[in-house]
Amino acid sequence: MTSYRKALPGHFYAVGVGPGAADLLTLRAARIIETADLIISPQAQGSARSLALEAVRPLLKEQQVLCASYPMERNGQATRARWQQLADTACEQCAAGRSVVQITLGDPLIFATSSYLLQSLGDRLPTGHCHIVPGISAFQTGASRFGEALTLQEDRLTLMSASDLDAVAEALDHCETLVLYKAGGVIEQLLEILAERRLLGASRLISCAEQGAHELIVDSLEGWRPGRLNYMTTLIVRVGSRHWRETGR
Amino acid sequence: MTSYRKALPGHFYAVGVGPGAADLLTLRAARIIETADLIISPQAQGSARSLALEAVRPLLKEQQVLCASYPMERNGQATRARWQQLADTACEQCAAGRSVVQITLGDPLIFATSSYLLQSLGDRLPTGHCHIVPGISAFQTGASRFGEALTLQEDRLTLMSASDLDAVAEALDHCETLVLYKAGGVIEQLLEILAERRLLGASRLISCAEQGAHELIVDSLEGWRPGRLNYMTTLIVRVGSRHWRETGR
Numbered sequence: 001m002t003s004y005r006k007a008l009p010g011h012f013y014a015v016g017v018g019p020g021a022a023d024l025l026t027l028r029a030a031r032i033i034e035t036a037d038l039i040i041s042p043q044a045q046g047s048a049r050s051l052a053l054e055a056v057r058p059l060l061k062e063q064q065v066l067c068a069s070y071p072m073e074r075n076g077q078a079t080r081a082r083w084q085q086l087a088d089t090a091c092e093q094c095a096a097g098r099s100v101v102q103i104t105l106g107d108p109l110i111f112a113t114s115s116y117l118l119q120s121l122g123d124r125l126p127t128g129h130c131h132i133v134p135g136i137s138a139f140q141t142g143a144s145r146f147g148e149a150l151t152l153q154e155d156r157l158t159l160m161s162a163s164d165l166d167a168v169a170e171a172l173d174h175c176e177t178l179v180l181y182k183a184g185g186v187i188e189q190l191l192e193i194l195a196e197r198r199l200l201g202a203s204r205l206i207s208c209a210e211q212g213a214h215e216l217i218v219d220s221l222e223g224w225r226p227g228r229l230n231y232m233t234t235l236i237v238r239v240g241s242r243h244w245r246e247t248g249r
Numbered sequence: 250m251t252s253y254r255k256a257l258p259g260h261f262y263a264v265g266v267g268p269g270a271a272d273l274l275t276l277r278a279a280r281i282i283e284t285a286d287l288i289i290s291p292q293a294q295g296s297a298r299s300l301a302l303e304a305v306r307p308l309l310k311e312q313q314v315l316c317a318s319y320p321m322e323r324n325g326q327a328t329r330a331r332w333q334q335l336a337d338t339a340c341e342q343c344a345a346g347r348s349v350v351q352i353t354l355g356d357p358l359i360f361a362t363s364s365y366l367l368q369s370l371g372d373r374l375p376t377g378h379c380h381i382v383p384g385i386s387a388f389q390t391g392a393s394r395f396g397e398a399l400t401l402q403e404d405r406l407t408l409m410s411a412s413d414l415d416a417v418a419e420a421l422d423h424c425e426t427l428v429l430y431k432a433g434g435v436i437e438q439l440l441e442i443l444a445e446r447r448l449l450g451a452s453r454l455i456s457c458a459e460q461g462a463h464e465l466i467v468d469s470l471e472g473w474r475p476g477r478l479n480y481m482t483t484l485i486v487r488v489g490s491r492h493w494r495e496t497g498r
Binding site: 018023024076109110111130132137140150157159161163164171175243244 | 364406
């Protein structure tokens with residue numbers, strides 16, 4: 001049952017490292033990172049540091065680390081081209097018998113750079129040679145600081161980017177808990193939408209969760225005035241709740 | 250930055266242990282469980298084993314373990330009464346200077362028993378004495394086995410219980426990825442809804458993920474006929490995708 005697996009030669013691993021704290025990786029993620037030959041650490045162009053790399057620093061010894069910058073643009077073509085290059089590198093290294101890990105903040109399949117690399121890899125590796133290790137996503141870290149359930153009984157939880165404001169307003173009608181990623185750039189507009197629906201008191205904000213002095217936690221947006229916010233800002237809106245029909249079973 | 254925290258005397262921890270594999274806990278969860286005085290392990294009445302307890306067994310040494318059965322009923326009153334008792338126990342033990350952990354499968358705030366205990370605890374512990382350690386939820390484990398992104402760009406991801414079929418049908422109109430928990434008991438009805446919308450090929454099923462021989466993985470529901478399914482069955486439906494408006498920024 002217990003399997004503290006090592007990274008295998010010729011295998012690729014997309015590994016979620018969680019929100020940025022060194023102890024919020026899984027044991028599996030830590031073990032695979034510790035035993036890998038090559039660690040690919042993506043970094044948005046222009047950003048000063050890779051949070052994912054900082055989170056795994058205590059696990060780095062002999063591994064080669066490749067810091068791979070990628071364009072932080074809402075441009076599908078440039079994004080795909082860059083990730084295709086990184087997929088080529090990963091495939092070449094695996095073909096040479098090395099174990100390759102791409103680390104990513106949060107979970108590799110939830111608004112994550114890993115998803116692009118995985119798409120570009122496609123079927124280029126032998127069957128069973130591509131692995132995904134899930135990680136704690138920002139909304140889970142955020143929620144853990146507030147202590148209120150995200151979902152119980154028949155509640156619906158929706159996660160989305162905050163950037164399409166019409167879609168945000170619509171989503172409030174179709175879930176009990178709404179999580180908005182990337183809320184920093186549109187916070188004024190979001191406050192308006194939430195105020196109109198009298199949801200400011202049911203809305204919480206967390207920015208740079210588990211990132212030490214950078215962390216900002218706001219327990220209620222009622223009466224709160226935003227300053228300059230980081231890109232990695234998450235809102236959690238508790239819209240309502242749906243209970244079981246009480247059947248006794 | 251690195252903080253491998255021990256469980257503190259008089260503190261309570263709701264700890265998510267992930268899907269059931271001993272290496273899918275976070276390092277923080279493992280450290281807190283290892284150093285706690287009392288572990289409360291909830292178990293549904295009538296179930297033969299506690300998966301959460303099995304997942305943490307390699308971490309158990311001197312800790313006292315309290316297996317606490319609770320009614321598996323869709324009955325809010327009985328559920329609340331039982332969790333109130335457990336909250337009393339947790340408070341008494343904390344007041345006596347012990348560190349208390351409640352373990353829960355998955356994440357403590359996503360369809361989890363921990364949420365009831367946290368509600369019952371309310372403000373009974375001193376400020377800052379109640380902690381939540383997030384865990385890998387079943388939908389993340391499931392998705393990691395299929396390798397397709399849950400969300401990219403402007404996608405909306407919705408998580409809900411499969412039990413309210415009208416709500417399931419409605420949710421398919423308002424998200425790009427729909428995750429249905431507790432799908433085992435209504436699988437025939439779900440297959441009908443998905444077939445009507447020609448979504449069987451875009452639907453995947455995972456049951457007892459990371460639970461060894463109990464695990465069932467179905468990559469596409471097209472042409473698949475269900476046998477008897479476990480309660481812990483998750484469907485992942487990829488309804489569509491929403492891309493960025495391409496602005497170059």
